[in-house]
Amino acid sequence: MSEKTVIDLSRLRKPDYNGSVQELYFLEEHPEWMVCKTMPGGSVFDVGTIFSIPNSDICRTALRHKIYSLLETPEEWENIYGHICRKYARDKEFLAFLSEGPLEDFRLRGADTHHLGMIDRDTGEVYRKSFPPHPSQYVLVKKYKIIKPSRVSYNDNHLWDYSEYYGADKFVVPLENIVRIGLTSGSSIYRNYLNMNDAERKNYLKELGLREELVPWTLFAKPVVDFTTKYEPEDRSLKLQEALHVSGSSGKKLLDIIKMCILGAILVSEFFRKIGLFLWDLKWEIARDGDKLVFVDTIDTDSIRVTTKANYNNKDYFVNFNKQSMRDYYKIMHSQWFEATKSAKAAALKSGKSFLEHLRAGQAEGYYPGTPQVDRRFIDIQEDKFNTLIAYIYGQATLDSTIEKYNEIGLKEIGYYDANGVLEEYDKLNGMGEETVVRSQ
Known part of the structure; x- marks a missing residue:
């Protein structure tokens, strides 16, 4: 794909695949490609799309584009090679394991990926390395079979x-x-x-x-x-x-x-x-x-787990900047529903049916609680996380201001649980104990 490529987004109609976090569109004129549309909705515990965070789709698409661009860059792999040589200098067996094979090719040509670029919302032009002037939810990728x-x-x-x-x-x-x-x-x-x-x-x-x-x-x-x-x-x-x-x-x-x-x-x-x-x-x-x-x-933040640390009332906590925040929310704020999903999965293992069949049947008959709505105040905190990340990726915020904003958001999320009287439950999941982090360093 050396010449300029333009995808007419207005021609995308019904998706060929409709998932919980992205939709896929196959292209008749280019059967070897497909367009991926990131959705603002999210899924936890394999239940399907049950919440939506505004602007998360644009941010996750931009993050995806950024990471794939780095994967394809030989200079970035040269930096990674230097990093692992320093970090694992004492573990020569592991260093040799990482250094041989794929990394040798990565340092010469970059990694092979299916990513072809991020699509401009207004013009449909596909941007391979740089970011489009008008961010969209869409990327173009090579298509591989699903068996x-x-x-x-x-x-x-x-x-x-x-x-x-x-x-x-x-x-x-x-x-x-x-x-x-x-x-x-x-x-x-x-x-x-x-x-x-x-x-x-x-x-x-x-x-x-x-x-x-x-x-x-x-x-x-x-x-x-x-x-x-x-x-x-x-x-x-x-x-x-x-x-x-x-x-x-x-x-x-x-x-x-x-x-x-x-x-x-x-x-x-x-x-x-x-x-x-x-x-x-x-x-x-x-x-x-x-x-x-x-x-x-x-x-993107659906498939990674990243945290920041925040000190709230003289105690240190980890705050998730990924989908784990939503998982924790359901576990803490809607624990009965969370336990119902576990019960339905246990039943599915015995029956061979999908656990969603068990969950929905239990909800219809009244012995499982209905799927809860997420508090808008909590959604606002998650939206703030995405807005902060995309501002940094697009060069609209400095590194120092981004780190400062992350700390502010972290304190706000911990404060949400405190205000709802469940800080102890949050602490059980994300509080820093005596053995935290330092044990294996």
Whole structure:
């Protein structure tokens, strides 16, 4: 795509795919491309779109464009190489693991991605590296096949057949690849860990490559990667051996996926560090394109977990600048509804049906509470987060003013819970304890 490309947004009618966070439009004149439209709505706990934050769509699109532009820039990877050489100088085995393979290509040519650019709202022109004068919700990307596994049932056991992936090409690998730089209180691996006995915990830590027990809000000595399914009705945690099977790839390809995801996480972490935010974890999706592995799908505040620290009444707290803020809101302010979603998921595991069928049936019959509305005051706080980030990305705010604004917003969010008499519940999720952060440094 070397010449100027223009997409007539007025011709986009009914989306070919309507998801909870984005809509996809296929292009007849360019079947190898598609347009992605970021939506202001959001989904938590796999329930579907249940809230909307004004301006979040424009901000998340801009952030996506910024990160993909960095991924494709060889100079940025040269900086990352220098960073990991300094950071992991004592861990020569891990440094060698990261340095060999994908990073060598990244430093020469940049990473392969599906991203073709952000679309100007008024002119439809696609901007590859720079930002369009008139921001929009739209990006143009290369299209890769989605192959969904088929279900096989036997004696009330519900299995998934991934055989179609073997020998296929130009498809999205059916794994959610999660990179964790540290552990938050809302982490799925922490929830899994709490439900295990001692022997199970020991094996689980070994699988993750960790030696110490899991404690919320602590950093790992090096990033770890774990996997869940992508196209099953509910995310299912996978062991490494099963992840290899599900990937439809060779062992070497899975190791390259792991390297790519860790390196990408380090790049994103460095971007946020410069603006006063800390990245704890993020999710990547990867596609196969011949022998190439390609970064695909959205990367924004729906798929990352970043925080700032704020001191409120002489106590330090973490404040989430991502979708975790909404998850915490529902857990704290609407705990009965949150427990209902967990109950419905447990029922779904036994029945083989979608948990949404169980949740909606329970709501219709009155034994599950209805889906709650979000307090407008809380939505306003989240909107402020997005407006602050996009002002910085577009060069409309200085770094110092951005960091100062983040602290102001953090205090406002903590104050919201205090005013509603549930600060103790917020503290359980996001308060800094004695072991916080410093343990694994």
